[in-house]
Amino acid sequence: MQIKDVYDYLRALLRKDERSERALEITEDAIDLNPANYTVWHYRRQILKELKMDLYDELKYCGEIIQEHPKNYQVWHHRRVLIEWTQDPKEELKLTENVLSVDAKNYHAWQHRQWVVRTFSIWENELSFIDQLLQEDVRNNSAWNQRYFVIYHTTGFNDAVLEKEVKYAQDMIRKAPNNESSWNYLRGALLEKDLSTHPGLMEFCEELYGKSVRSPYLLGFMREIYEDRLEQGCENVEDVLYKSLVLVEALAMEFDTIRVEYWNYIGRRMRERYAPKNDESEEAGAASAAMEVPAK
Amino acid sequence: MAAPTEDEFLREKHIKFFNRCIDVLPHQYSTMDTNRLTILFFAISGMEILNSLDTIKNKKEEIVDWIYSHQVLPNESASNLSNCGFRGSATIGAKFNPTQTSCEAAIAYDSGHIAQTYTGLLCLIILGDELTRVNRRALSAGLRALQLEDGSFKATLEGSENDMRFVYCASSICYVLDDWTGFDVDRAAHYIYRSQSYDGGIGQGPGLESHGGSTFCAIASLVLMDRLHMTFSRVELDRIREWCLLRQQTGFQGRPNKPTDTCYSFWVGATLKLLDAYDLINQHANRTFVLSTQDTVTGGFAKWPDHHPDALHAYFGICGLSLLGEEGLGKMNPALNISDAAAQHLDKIHQTWRAS
Numbered sequence: 001m002q003i004k005d006v007y008d009y010l011r012a013l014l015r016k017d018e019r020s021e022r023a024l025e026i027t028e029d030a031i032d033l034n035p036a037n038y039t040v041w042h043y044r045r046q047i048l049k050e051l052k053m054d055l056y057d058e059l060k061y062c063g064e065i066i067q068e069h070p071k072n073y074q075v076w077h078h079r080r081v082l083i084e085w086t087q088d089p090k091e092e093l094k095l096t097e098n099v100l101s102v103d104a105k106n107y108h109a110w111q112h113r114q115w116v117v118r119t120f121s122i123w124e125n126e127l128s129f130i131d132q133l134l135q136e137d138v139r140n141n142s143a144w145n146q147r148y149f150v151i152y153h154t155t156g157f158n159d160a161v162l163e164k165e166v167k168y169a170q171d172m173i174r175k176a177p178n179n180e181s182s183w184n185y186l187r188g189a190l191l192e193k194d195l196s197t198h199p200g201l202m203e204f205c206e207e208l209y210g211k212s213v214r215s216p217y218l219l220g221f222m223r224e225i226y227e228d229r230l231e232q233g234c235e236n237v238e239d240v241l242y243k244s245l246v247l248v249e250a251l252a253m254e255f256d257t258i259r260v261e262y263w264n265y266i267g268r269r270m271r272e273r274y275a276p277k278n279d280e281s282e283e284a285g286a287a288s289a290a291m292e293v294p295a296k
Numbered sequence: 297m298a299a300p301t302e303d304e305f306l307r308e309k310h311i312k313f314f315n316r317c318i319d320v321l322p323h324q325y326s327t328m329d330t331n332r333l334t335i336l337f338f339a340i341s342g343m344e345i346l347n348s349l350d351t352i353k354n355k356k357e358e359i360v361d362w363i364y365s366h367q368v369l370p371n372e373s374a375s376n377l378s379n380c381g382f383r384g385s386a387t388i389g390a391k392f393n394p395t396q397t398s399c400e401a402a403i404a405y406d407s408g409h410i411a412q413t414y415t416g417l418l419c420l421i422i423l424g425d426e427l428t429r430v431n432r433r434a435l436s437a438g439l440r441a442l443q444l445e446d447g448s449f450k451a452t453l454e455g456s457e458n459d460m461r462f463v464y465c466a467s468s469i470c471y472v473l474d475d476w477t478g479f480d481v482d483r484a485a486h487y488i489y490r491s492q493s494y495d496g497g498i499g500q501g502p503g504l505e506s507h508g509g510s511t512f513c514a515i516a517s518l519v520l521m522d523r524l525h526m527t528f529s530r531v532e533l534d535r536i537r538e539w540c541l542l543r544q545q546t547g548f549q550g551r552p553n554k555p556t557d558t559c560y561s562f563w564v565g566a567t568l569k570l571l572d573a574y575d576l577i578n579q580h581a582n583r584t585f586v587l588s589t590q591d592t593v594t595g596g597f598a599k600w601p602d603h604h605p606d607a608l609h610a611y612f613g614i615c616g617l618s619l620l621g622e623e624g625l626g627k628m629n630p631a632l633n634i635s636d637a638a639a640q641h642l643d644k645i646h647q648t649w650r651a652s
């Protein structure tokens with residue numbers, strides 16, 4: 001059939017709301033031509049329901065379209081509705097795993113997987129699946145996000161879990177210190193904690209720093225620990241402020257130069273907030289003002 | 297003629313690029329594409345920012361009529377109010393009648409799509425239309441039917457995925473209609489709040505990975521609702537800013553450890569504008585990247601250098617350069633994603649509505 005014929009035929013059937021086998025077939029032709037047409041999918045679902053079609057056949061068909069068009073919103077939505085109807089999620093982990101084996105960051109696949117895992121409480125093997133993905137590519141940010149999602153919805157970040165997750169992130173950082181995703185996970189897991197008092201964090205940073213690691217994420221993390229000390233009202237304010245401004249300058253001038261304006265801004269903000277405001281510290285203020293890095 | 301240098305912005309070629317996009321659009325019934333209003337939006341908003349809408353002056357009326365033909369109107373008993381909106385195409389054979397304000401009988405399966413309502417309304421505003429044929433009451437009713445328990449929106453009454461994109465479409469529609477009765481602001485703001493990820497960015501929904509596009513949709517929605525500072529604390533906003541600034545490599549990426557892509561110079565750039573932090577980016581590197589994706593032969597922009605241009609990236613490439621203050625480009629209203637000039641026209645329409 002010509003494209004125009006398919007559409008003319010479909011329009012005629014839609015107007016009558018005919019729910020028949022031939023209508024089901026024509027939706028398939030229309031989906032072939034344009035899988036993004038949400039009306040066609042909706043019509044197809046009405047027919048499936050009315051004719052009490054075998055939903056497992058439909059799941060198979062839907063899976064094929066997903067493999068062909070893995071970034072199509074409508075077909076993933078169709079999948080979800082079918083699973084709501086069957087209440088049978090057993091193919092879904094495999095399906096999303098297949099899609100993720102081609103594109104490990106496919107947002108639709110992760111979204112579907114999260115919905116399935118959560119709706120049907122299939123948490124058992126999720127962490128080992130994620131671990132396998134991170135062994136393949138430690139920079140897979142979607143996998144790190146899934147890790148957070150799983151912990152958050154199962155055990156939560158209680159003290160024991162937190163310790164384990166911090167260690168996990170730290171091990172991954174040691175392998176690839178320039179990886180934003182693992183640093184973000186470490187920082188995110190510790191969100192509720194004070195960075196300056198949580199045990200072991202500065203030691204971990206100093207270990208890397210001592211091995212000449214100068215990842216911007218390392219320097220930024222150390223700066224945050226220092227800022228937290230200042231925020232908590234530490235005693236040696238000028239010393240801590242000085243150390244953090246040295247880090248900020250290193251970021252601006254050498255290790256994260258694309259963000260020179262940002263790091264200068266952070267430096268200014270820290271001086272405003274924490275530089276002692278009495279007379280004798282004017283010199284210190286002048287000294288740190290002199291450290292201001294000019295924009296390139 | 298000398299070949300264009302790498303950092304030359306080829307304004308004339310982009311105008312031609314968008315003109316070609318428009319020319320292939322309004323063939324009624326020829327396809328069942330469901331996003332033609334979106335393509336139209338990229339083309340005419342792009343031309344508006346290029347200060348070149350004049351080149352389609354004699355087609356304006358026809359285009360406005362064509363846009364109105366996508367409006368799903370209430371029938372006499374208003375039994376289909378919840379279906380009202382703009383549809384994506386003439387798929388189901390609604391008759392072409394751009395001047396009517398109600399229809400005789402609702403057609404089965406005929407309903408609007410939230411993204412098409414959003415782009416349809418914006419197109420009308422950009423083209424200088426006064427929105428007199430927009431059935432505001434029906435659009436509000438249609439929108440109200442799309443909000444879910446968790447505060448997010450689905451796209452169509454029949455059901456679709458629900459996410460941050462549609463929260464943004466809904467916020468924009470309410471802002472344009474100057475009517476928030478179709479929208480539970482508290483719930484929507486809470487949905488946005490719950491979608492902030494552990495890394496500071498915002499995902500399409502709670503638990504989902506932070507993304508430049510959804511972060512824009514979230515922040516722009518809060519700005520349109522006037523809820524930004526009620527929703528996020530100072531520290532939380534700082535984390536969103538830092539997440540956005542960390543997306544800059546040369547141009548911007550949409551997620552950590554993903555390649556840079558032209559469209560994020562707008563999505564992330566506009567978010568930073570709305571958060572008063574745009575002056576902290578490296579403007580030079582950003583401009584150089586966007587221009588490296590410019591097609592010097594056909595005009596338009598691609599997502600990556602040496603790839604084929606498409607309407608979406610052509611539009612957001614122009615937008616990214618407008619945010620940078622590129623010469624020859626109009627300024628943008630980053631929350632509404634239209635030119636300042638178009639946003640001012642909308643203000644005037646609102647004044648007229650409020651006075652009557």
Ligand SMILES: [Zn+2]
Nearest residue numbers: 557558559599
């Ligand atoms: Zn893109």
